[in-house]
Amino acid sequence: MRKFAELHFEKENRDFLKYGIFRNTIGNQKFLNIVRFVLLLLVLYAIAWGLFSPKNHFTTGLFWGLFWPFFMVITLPFFGNIFCMICPHGFLSRKITEIGLKKNLPKALKNPYIGFGLLIGLYWVTLYTFPGILRNSFTTALLFLFFTLVAVVVSYLYSNGAYCKYFCPIGRVAPAFARVGFMWLSSYSKPLCDDKCDKPDCAFACPYKMNPSKFEKNNSMSTCTLCMECADSCEGIKYSIKRWSYSLFRKMPKPQSWEIWVYIILLGVITITMRFHHGLGHSPIKNELPWVIWGKWLQQATGIGKPFDFVGLLALIMAVSTVLILVLGGFYIASKITGKPYKEVFLNLGYALAPLMIIGSLSHVTHFFFTHYYHEIINGFAQAFFLDIKVEPLADRRDAWLRIFYVFPFIAAFWSGYIMWKRMDFLEVKGFKKFAGYIFASAIIIFYFGLTVFQLYIRYFSGHGHH
Known part of the structure; x- marks a missing residue:
């Protein structure tokens, strides 16, 4: 490991790894591996509970009440993909690869949409068309058992983090939305990386074959999982706090269309469908x-009843x-x-859509913490570990003070619109062309803002009364 003492180099104040508390935790593989191993045991325990004790709250509470909302939705827009840093599946896959066959993944499987497609198909489409089925602890356990087995098999066969890159359901989601946050992994440049480092230890140490010394230049952390192996290999690595959505205000030397498609598809599948x-x-x-009208008609016409839900499918x-028409049509x-060529517009302006889903979702997550997640998590853990504890929800969904969380969709719309305006500069147009192009490119942002206002008006101010 290369030492700063040898180079008479001082770390920046904004570099978290400068401080002992962070260097000995997120910068320490032994500490991280203990956390990852404990979480892996917790996941396996939750799967076992779901399979052999179907009527329990622990399995669903852990996966849908803790992992998804808190380790994903809340952390991503602020701290980046730190869930990947402690992910039990990532930890398992790296350990399996060490004893595996280490084959190269076939080119046909190097598709960024495999894991993402599994997320959409196995979770979101199922959630809307068969409501309630994934809130069942048995089916939840089956779903996570499936991904655990996929992680084991893929990691045993292939090297270079194949599971995390291509098969993990959030393997592309987390790094794409991590751009919204404050945190950034990179390396110190002069005199360390440019002049002193002939062989980048950080790149050789990376189990995913990435080069952190290039992250700043490329304005991209690619599919980095923040495993921090690079930080263990060289003290030239820094994990710094930046301005909010730092990379989204800079031009992308190598823009990735898969990132933009993640923003577009999840905006439609999660945000707008949930609103509808x-x-x-x-x-x-x-x-x-x-x-609702057509869904009920199809339900009656086909005779297909519960658990299939035509209303949810049509809303999806x-x-x-709607999202595809507004985004692609607006960009066109x-x-x-x-x-400007359509591809140039898409690859430059598409990044501005990143905040809409992930920041807007904070409204749902914070609201549900007080009405659902808190007591489901606590009571679930109490049940699984035989604790004499039982808590009630912190709030009722009709409590007026919960409306404060509706501020997040407005923040999301403003922030996305602001980034869009800034990124218009990369098209090198001015005056009326810039303004008119901005309006049409922002069609989905305008729709999102209007839908938010309309939903609040209908629920609270239309005279219909609160349902």
């Missing part, structure tokens, strides 16, 4: 919504279609107005 199906679907005008289809018109 659960937001407006539980409002006083629910029976006037087209997906209409939401995704913007390209015509600015005179």
